[in-house]
Amino acid sequence: MDKNMPSQSPPLSDHISLTDQKQAILASIIATSDDAIISKTLDGIINSWNPAAERMFGYTEAEAVGKHISLIIPPDRLSEEDVIIGNISKGNKIDHFETMRMAKNGSLIPISVTVSPITDPSGRVIGASKIARDISIYKQNNEKQGMLAAIVDSSDDTILSKTLEGIITSWNKAAEKMFGYTEQEIVGKHISTIIPPERLQEESFIIGEITNGRKVDHFQTVRQAKDGRQISLSLSVSPIIDDNGKVIGASKIARDISEHINAQEEKARLFEQVKALNDKKDEFIGLASHELKTPLTSISGYLQLLGTIVTDEKGKRFVAKTILQVKKLNALVSDLLDVSSIEAGKLRFNIERFDIRQVIENVIELFAHGNNKHKITLETDISELYVNGDAHRIEQVINNLLTNAIRYAPGSNQIIISLRREKNNIKVGVRDFGVGIPPEKLKQIFSRFYRVEEGSPNISGLGIGLFLSEEIITRHNGEIWAESEPGKGSTFWFTLPLEDTITK
Numbered sequence: 001m002d003k004n005m006p007s008q009s010p011p012l013s014d015h016i017s018l019t020d021q022k023q024a025i026l027a028s029i030i031a032t033s034d035d036a037i038i039s040k041t042l043d044g045i046i047n048s049w050n051p052a053a054e055r056m057f058g059y060t061e062a063e064a065v066g067k068h069i070s071l072i073i074p075p076d077r078l079s080e081e082d083v084i085i086g087n088i089s090k091g092n093k094i095d096h097f098e099t100m101r102m103a104k105n106g107s108l109i110p111i112s113v114t115v116s117p118i119t120d121p122s123g124r125v126i127g128a129s130k131i132a133r134d135i136s137i138y139k140q141n142n143e144k145q146g147m148l149a150a151i152v153d154s155s156d157d158t159i160l161s162k163t164l165e166g167i168i169t170s171w172n173k174a175a176e177k178m179f180g181y182t183e184q185e186i187v188g189k190h191i192s193t194i195i196p197p198e199r200l201q202e203e204s205f206i207i208g209e210i211t212n213g214r215k216v217d218h219f220q221t222v223r224q225a226k227d228g229r230q231i232s233l234s235l236s237v238s239p240i241i242d243d244n245g246k247v248i249g250a251s252k253i254a255r256d257i258s259e260h261i262n263a264q265e266e267k268a269r270l271f272e273q274v275k276a277l278n279d280k281k282d283e284f285i286g287l288a289s290h291e292l293k294t295p296l297t298s299i300s301g302y303l304q305l306l307g308t309i310v311t312d313e314k315g316k317r318f319v320a321k322t323i324l325q326v327k328k329l330n331a332l333v334s335d336l337l338d339v340s341s342i343e344a345g346k347l348r349f350n351i352e353r354f355d356i357r358q359v360i361e362n363v364i365e366l367f368a369h370g371n372n373k374h375k376i377t378l379e380t381d382i383s384e385l386y387v388n389g390d391a392h393r394i395e396q397v398i399n400n401l402l403t404n405a406i407r408y409a410p411g412s413n414q415i416i417i418s419l420r421r422e423k424n425n426i427k428v429g430v431r432d433f434g435v436g437i438p439p440e441k442l443k444q445i446f447s448r449f450y451r452v453e454e455g456s457p458n459i460s461g462l463g464i465g466l467f468l469s470e471e472i473i474t475r476h477n478g479e480i481w482a483e484s485e486p487g488k489g490s491t492f493w494f495t496l497p498l499e500d501t502i503t504k
């Protein structure tokens, strides 16, 4: 070739190699493309099929080329082909047409397809090239996002998101309802729009946690609505993390807990009220029994005097009966005074060493002199046994148990008291053969003012004897309980430790 010859166009050999080069580049693009690239004649006969088409539809090039394009068109979409070919024949391109095609194994693939006419050098349309992209993932993502958006939108909880700088980026319907700002009003604004000024520092704490990738759970606080209303909330804030694992913002779920808080406050208020009333009642019982004590003491004194003055038998009997009733009244008032002392934490004991057998015998003797038909027997092989404690208070317990054994056993006349030594305890039992106690009430009967009404409807009482007894025994570091079979009778037991009986 003459190098000095001027030339407008490249020599023929160069021209061919350039076209070859171009074609080679095109061929390699087509071969390596992730999109399926197919060409077909105007009659729909496939004449090229790249590797991506093989992967997408499952047919090899050899299998597909020469076949009709309906090979990959689902039967219910065959009519689409007529429309496409109609447009292509007129030289029109079809852009990003979303449809479904069918793979060799029958599965349907959502695709976005762009179809362009192929023209010969004279400009005549001789076929079509198709570029198809599998959009299943995109579709799935879209569906997922749509579902998530629907959940967020229909949630009763306020859901919002913000950047790390505190700029609100999303705001659901519940947030609109709670705070009164619409999405348009608030997206783009700073989160401090809804934070009461005195709580602004909370935000830096929350953002600090979020920036470090930590979640803030059930944070109870107060936020402010558009109309200035303060709302008690429980907030859960989570970091929003991008594909590279970097924290780029925060999502917040807020739940209105005003009602919950109001209910709690109301409960606390009611509790205070009930407690105040209860304290007043205790105070009244204490005061009333104290006031009753004084005249009762003087009535007792005058009755004793009267007993010495009255000489006739009938008169003496009446005085004796009156003295007995006044004693009962006195005991009742003393019990009430004890209850209020317990409530005030002022029940005191006089500790001494005493013989428990002697105390039991004293009580039995008192009852024997009283006016009752019950025969009380003591079963024991102990002749004397000393314990530390308040003998009067222990006597009061045995007295209470015996009184009950008599009152709640109107149909029998036998009561058995037992005294045993068990390890480091003494154990005393009072057994009757009366109405008994339902098993589910065996613990409750020791509560203040508690009475089992159904078993003993005609027996009156205040429901304090066992409450006092339990207090006395537990203060002596002992235990008290009942065993019973309804209709057959009950046994009340108490124990007292033999050493260091009482500490208070």
Ligand code: ADP
Residues within 6 Å of the ligand: 400, 404, 405, 408, 409, 432, 434, 435, 436, 437, 445, 446, 450, 451, 452, 453, 456, 460, 461, 462, 463, 464, 465, 466, 467, 490
């Ligand atoms: P009160 O006898 O004055 O009602 P207590 O505190 O002594 O008060 O007794 C509480 C309740 O326990 C009684 O009302 C009675 O229902 C039940 N109870 C106590 N002792 C017996 C018993 N020996 N047999 C049957 N029930 C009893």
